Amino acid sequence: MQLQDLLYGVTIKELVGKTDREINALNFDSRKVGKDDVFFAVVGTLADGHQFIDQTVKQGAGVIVCENLPEIDDFTVTYVKVENTSVALGIMAGNYFGNPSADLKLIGITGTNGKTTIATILFKLLKELGYKTGLLSTVENYINETVVTATHTTPNPIALNELLRQMVDAGCDYCFMEVSSHAVSQHRIEGLTFAGGVFSNITHDHLDFHKTFDAYLKAKKAFFDGLPKSAFALTNIDDKNGMVMLQNTKAYKKTYALKQLADFKAKIIENQFSGLHLDIDNEDVYFKLVGSFNAYNLLAVYGTAVLLEQDKLKVLTLLSRLSGAEGRFDYITSEDKIIGIVDYAHTPDAVQNVLSTIANIRKGTEQVITVIGCGGDRDKTKRPIMAQVACDWSDKVILTSDNPRTEDPQTIISEMEEGVSPTNKRKTLSILDRREAIKTACHLAKAGDIILVAGKGHEKYQEINGVRNHFDDKEILLEQLKPIS
Numbered sequence: 001m002q003l004q005d006l007l008y009g010v011t012i013k014e015l016v017g018k019t020d021r022e023i024n025a026l027n028f029d030s031r032k033v034g035k036d037d038v039f040f041a042v043v044g045t046l047a048d049g050h051q052f053i054d055q056t057v058k059q060g061a062g063v064i065v066c067e068n069l070p071e072i073d074d075f076t077v078t079y080v081k082v083e084n085t086s087v088a089l090g091i092m093a094g095n096y097f098g099n100p101s102a103d104l105k106l107i108g109i110t111g112t113n114g115k116t117t118i119a120t121i122l123f124k125l126l127k128e129l130g131y132k133t134g135l136l137s138t139v140e141n142y143i144n145e146t147v148v149t150a151t152h153t154t155p156n157p158i159a160l161n162e163l164l165r166q167m168v169d170a171g172c173d174y175c176f177m178e179v180s181s182h183a184v185s186q187h188r189i190e191g192l193t194f195a196g197g198v199f200s201n202i203t204h205d206h207l208d209f210h211k212t213f214d215a216y217l218k219a220k221k222a223f224f225d226g227l228p229k230s231a232f233a234l235t236n237i238d239d240k241n242g243m244v245m246l247q248n249t250k251a252y253k254k255t256y257a258l259k260q261l262a263d264f265k266a267k268i269i270e271n272q273f274s275g276l277h278l279d280i281d282n283e284d285v286y287f288k289l290v291g292s293f294n295a296y297n298l299l300a301v302y303g304t305a306v307l308l309e310q311d312k313l314k315v316l317t318l319l320s321r322l323s324g325a326e327g328r329f330d331y332i333t334s335e336d337k338i339i340g341i342v343d344y345a346h347t348p349d350a351v352q353n354v355l356s357t358i359a360n361i362r363k364g365t366e367q368v369i370t371v372i373g374c375g376g377d378r379d380k381t382k383r384p385i386m387a388q389v390a391c392d393w394s395d396k397v398i399l400t401s402d403n404p405r406t407e408d409p410q411t412i413i414s415e416m417e418e419g420v421s422p423t424n425k426r427k428t429l430s431i432l433d434r435r436e437a438i439k440t441a442c443h444l445a446k447a448g449d450i451i452l453v454a455g456k457g458h459e460k461y462q463e464i465n466g467v468r469n470h471f472d473d474k475e476i477l478l479e480q481l482k483p484i485s
């Protein structure tokens with residue numbers, strides 16, 4: 001491909017060198033740059049890509065896209081100066097892969113909690129309806145039947161456009177993707193053509209990255225601000241920021257709610273371990289998913305499917321048979337009637353939702369034992385709050401390690417302990433080793449008790465100092481509890 005074709009839609013501030021040159025691949029990591037590649041110098045959170053420009057020129061880079069031009073001594077290289085390299089990267093990655101997002105219906109789902117659940121159920125539903133479909137999610141990416149490992153909730157623009165290209169080539173009509181707030185801020189979704197956007201909710205998370213709740217909210221809102229007129233924007237108006245998201249969107253606005261009038265509405269009739277019974281758009285339907293928060297997720301899925309012009313009754317019939325995403329309220333019952341639940345709750349709101357769901361559907365006398373940790377190199381302010389919520393809603397809490405990453409796991413636990421009130425102290429234990437923590441919960445549990453293992457859901461690893469060791473909460477629960485088959 002010629003550089004000039006790649007630059008279509010990019011606002012260039014300054015250009016040094018020729019644009020009628022063949023380029024090989026796109027790269028934002030200097031360590032991977034080869035001959036005739038384009039290197040994008042991105043200002044990141046840990047490093048500034050500009051410091052690697054000289055190195056990539058030595059490695060044979062043909063084009064450098066950057067925000068500040070370096071001293072130029074090799075005039076065979078083309079330099080493209082832009083306002084924001086990440087924006088240019090998004091647009092150029094789209095061009096490189098033939099802008100695949102315009103050749104299928106791309107639906108983005110954003111919000112603090114529920115993205116994976118909503119995107120995954122939509123993916124399963126549209127497949128059941130007979131369409132070839134793609135999924136970009138925290139757990140896994142799918143090109144119809146083909147699984148591609150996910151490294152991020154929203155991939156980088158090159159990986160993202162490459163996956164969309166593969167979906168279009170495989171004949172996919174739809175793609176459902178999670179749009180994380182990091183992805184919006186870092187312009188990973190720049191240049192994509194969306195057919196719709198869905199908002200689930202916004203609560204406390206990622207303040208390490210966004211610094212303030214307002215900045216976090218603005219990042220999510222920017223996704224809706226960027227939607228085209230032809231797209232729909234579906235929002236949860238029971239969330240107090242639900243309408244704020246749509247304030248400046250050009251897309252046509254649609255709403256869903258459990259507590260007020262909306263375009264798509266539902267009422268919870270029953271909420272049991274066996275599933276939800278809802279009145280949804282005046283139809284009486286049973287679902288396999290558990291918890292009132294999942295009533296919101298199901299409503300978001302239903303609304304999206306209807307906005308995609310699918311038959312309402314067919315949608316509800318198929319939806320009632322579908323399960324959710326792996327590691328979300330995933331439960332087993334042991335031979336001695338102990339219930340073990342694995343859930344990906346890793347925000348204060350999610351912990352509260354999952355524990356209040358358990359509180360609502362338990363019979364009364366059983367104990368709720370929660371095993372919980374917080375991730376390292378992530379929002380520290382949520383640590384004491386998550387511990388506090390866990391204590392308020394459980395009979396016993398075991399504080400443990402999650403993915404410590406580069407932090408000392410004992411320090412993370414101490415920061416969680418700060419949220420435990422003196423009266424709650426007596427029901428709390430701290431056990432650094434997560435396997436031991438889960439085992440202890442299983443030993444403490446008696447018939448009828450409920451164990452919640454929160455925070456890691458589907459994850460099959462524990463990340464310590466850059467190394468991911470095999471770790472699976474569900475596997476340990478299964479070992480310890482010996483479920484009824």
Ligand SMILES: CC(=O)N[C@H]1[C@@H](OP(=O)(O)OP(=O)(O)OC[C@H]2O[C@@H](n3ccc(=O)[nH]c3=O)[C@H](O)[C@@H]2O)O[C@H](CO)[C@@H](O)[C@@H]1O[C@H](C)C(=O)N[C@@H](C)C(=O)N[C@H](CCC(=O)O)C(=O)O
Nearest residue numbers: 028029030042044045046047049052152153154156180182
């Ligand atoms: C904080 C964050 O989001 N970081 C992401 C970001 O990195 P960055 O731009 O800050 O990178 P950096 O290390 O500062 O380096 C700056 C630039 O220099 C380049 N570089 C760096 C070193 C070198 O030797 N040569 C070189 O060229 C880097 O490739 C980069 O382009 O861009 C990288 C490439 O896309 C991502 O891999 C990286 O994800 C890190 C690993 C990460 O953990 N991100 C998490 C927090 C994240 O993105 N999470 C959200 C969702 C969370 C949720 O849903 O709750 C997600 O979408 O997954």
Ligand SMILES: Nc1ncnc2c1ncn2[C@@H]1O[C@H](COP(=O)(O)OP(=O)(O)OP(=O)(O)O)[C@@H](O)[C@H]1O
Nearest residue numbers: 112113114115116117138293328343344345350354
């Ligand atoms: N609609 C919802 N409202 C509040 N909490 C929810 C909702 N849906 C799911 N949860 C809780 O949040 C956890 C994460 O859900 P899910 O993986 O669907 O969210 P996510 O937005 O994809 O998260 P991430 O930001 O990590 O990608 C679940 O395990 C559950 O505890």
Ligand SMILES: N[C@H](CCC[C@H](N)C(=O)O)C(=O)O
Nearest residue numbers: 346374375378402403455456
């Ligand atoms: N997508 C979230 C996942 C958090 C999961 C939790 N297990 C942790 O490691 O903090 C993040 O990157 O913040």
Ligand SMILES: [Mg+2]
Nearest residue numbers: 115116138153
């Ligand atoms: Mg997710």
